[in-house]
Amino acid sequence: MAALASGLLRLTIDALVNAVQDRISAVGKRLPPSPPIRHRWLGHLHDIRTEGFVRFHARCVAEYGPLVLLRFGPPVLGRRLLLVADPAVARQTLMRDLQRGFIPGTGPMLVFGEDAVFCTGANDPVHASRQRLIARQITPEMLKLHACTMTAVWGPAIEQLVSVPAGRDSIERFNFGPAVLFTTQDVAVRCWMGVMPSPTEILDTLRRYFDTGSLLSEILFDTWYFVHAKRRVAALRSSYAPLVARGLDAVMAGDTPQARFIAESLDELGWDRRRLAEDKSYRAQLLASLPFYQHLFTVMLPSMGSTGGTILFLIRQLASDPVAQDRLRGELDGVDLISEPRAPRLTAMAIRECLRLYPQAAGITRTLRTARNYGEYFVPKGAYTFTMLHELHRNACSHADPHRFDASREISSTNGSWAGFSMGPLACTGRSFAELQIAVALKALLSRYRLSGAVVDPAAHNDYQGSVTLQPDPFTVTFSRRLTG
Numbered sequence: 001m002a003a004l005a006s007g008l009l010r011l012t013i014d015a016l017v018n019a020v021q022d023r024i025s026a027v028g029k030r031l032p033p034s035p036p037i038r039h040r041w042l043g044h045l046h047d048i049r050t051e052g053f054v055r056f057h058a059r060c061v062a063e064y065g066p067l068v069l070l071r072f073g074p075p076v077l078g079r080r081l082l083l084v085a086d087p088a089v090a091r092q093t094l095m096r097d098l099q100r101g102f103i104p105g106t107g108p109m110l111v112f113g114e115d116a117v118f119c120t121g122a123n124d125p126v127h128a129s130r131q132r133l134i135a136r137q138i139t140p141e142m143l144k145l146h147a148c149t150m151t152a153v154w155g156p157a158i159e160q161l162v163s164v165p166a167g168r169d170s171i172e173r174f175n176f177g178p179a180v181l182f183t184t185q186d187v188a189v190r191c192w193m194g195v196m197p198s199p200t201e202i203l204d205t206l207r208r209y210f211d212t213g214s215l216l217s218e219i220l221f222d223t224w225y226f227v228h229a230k231r232r233v234a235a236l237r238s239s240y241a242p243l244v245a246r247g248l249d250a251v252m253a254g255d256t257p258q259a260r261f262i263a264e265s266l267d268e269l270g271w272d273r274r275r276l277a278e279d280k281s282y283r284a285q286l287l288a289s290l291p292f293y294q295h296l297f298t299v300m301l302p303s304m305g306s307t308g309g310t311i312l313f314l315i316r317q318l319a320s321d322p323v324a325q326d327r328l329r330g331e332l333d334g335v336d337l338i339s340e341p342r343a344p345r346l347t348a349m350a351i352r353e354c355l356r357l358y359p360q361a362a363g364i365t366r367t368l369r370t371a372r373n374y375g376e377y378f379v380p381k382g383a384y385t386f387t388m389l390h391e392l393h394r395n396a397c398s399h400a401d402p403h404r405f406d407a408s409r410e411i412s413s414t415n416g417s418w419a420g421f422s423m424g425p426l427a428c429t430g431r432s433f434a435e436l437q438i439a440v441a442l443k444a445l446l447s448r449y450r451l452s453g454a455v456v457d458p459a460a461h462n463d464y465q466g467s468v469t470l471q472p473d474p475f476t477v478t479f480s481r482r483l484t485g
């Protein structure tokens with residue numbers, strides 16, 4: 001209660017200071033002007049849900065320009081979120097943060113605290129050690145183990161997904177996206193929790209994924225998000241509880257190295273492993289503990305959603321681009337991803353290009369700890385900023401013919417023109433795990449089948465609706481069996 005009161009007090013003081021800064025800025029003598037403001041009492045979520053995020057954003061740009069402050073809730077006290085769609089300003093922002101070693105918080109932890117689904121935020125003192133814990137599961141030795149699991153899952157999954165009937169050489173399949181996401185989630189559970197999920201468990205946890213997707217957009221774009229958050233997190237927890245319980249058994253038995261993530265997480269979060277083995281009520285407490293699930297979801301959700309989405313976009317793209325497909329097939333046929341557990345060069349380039357056109361994260365969120373200028377505008381401390389990857393990645397000044405997919409495009413991930421996995425100290429911890437899984441999935445697919453499909457409509461995607469990640473709309477591919485030696 002005291003924490004809530006002090007949080008509210010801090011928010012109120014911050015809001016008042018911001019209002020004064022706005023006022024000064026409006027006078028326009030000492031500070032540049034504020035960006036144009038789009039204000040909604042009940043947040044902007046309704047518009048985003050109806051229009052889709054990229055389309056909503058394009059409308060904001062048309063009406064307000066490429067920098068717009070979204071205001072939420074009551075004037076003065078409401079939050080504000082700066083959408084940065086000007087690619088030059090976005091690029092400058094990413095680079096400026098790097099150069100100054102400036103790591104603003106990742107979104108409204110202070111505000112949603114207990115209800116957060118992801119444990120992330122540079123303001124959080126335990127953040128760095130949690131990130132190290134996750135990174136320890138992605139060492140070269142662990143990646144070899146993960147590559148074995150991924151290969152064992154993806155081979156049979158591809159056969160089942162495509163399943164060309166006996167006596168035929170090819171088959172046309174429509175909307176196999178759910179099967180791909182199912183397989184990605186299967187891999188995620190085995191790698192991070194050290195247990196084999198049943199098909200029902202995979203489906204149940206998959207369904208909940210979309211809850212968290214919606215939850216994240218509520219947190220970002222709704223005013224009264226905490227009402228929804230409690231309900232959703234409880235549902236999510238209940239669908240993962242049986243898997244966590246089995247993961248605990250694997251930890252106690254010490255029988256799989258992939259149970260190490262759960263084991264180390266328990267230590268990190270202060271749970272006594274020996275007592276968990278003996279004391280049922282203590283174990284029940286863990287199974288109901290929100291912080292434990294928050295930590296788990298930090299790896300589980302991107303291991304399925306962003307990774308699965310990228311695999312799907314690549315399948316769609318390669319089906320319509322036989323030249324790129326052959327190049328990747330040739331490369332992947334020649335590598336052993338278990339002894340060399342990383343995406344080889346051309347595959348890594350194709351992944352980067354895919355994330356350029358179809359960024360899985362719509363943007364990079366930060367909280368401003370100090371007031372800053374964005375382009376010609378002044379943005380006060382305390383604002384959240386959302387650097388739009390869609391606009392950054394389609395900037396014609398950085399990427400020639402920016403709307404065209406080119407699997408062999410050379411993209412720099414250090415000059416601020418591409419941030420598919422973000423940049424700097426808060427960049428994605430799971431990048432090598434994700435790239436490996438994408439490479440394993442493509443190898444399993446391309447070594448068995450040739451793909452063909454219609455020309456791609458780049459706008460045929462879910463526009464971050466129903467989830468915070470991007471997924472292609474259902475599409476058709478013809479799979480032709482490859483004649484192997």
Ligand code: HEM
Nearest residue numbers: 120299302303306307360361421422426427428429430434
């Ligand atoms: C194609 C797949 C993926 C993409 C495109 C992606 C992208 C991103 C992006 C854009 C961020 C935001 C960083 C920031 O705020 O600056 C992020 C953070 C993060 N990602 Fe990923 N990610 C992917 C897969 C994964 C996987 C498989 C894991 C599993 C370990 C993972 C774990 C994380 C974690 C722990 C963070 C938080 C980092 C921090 O706050 O320090 N990601 N990711």
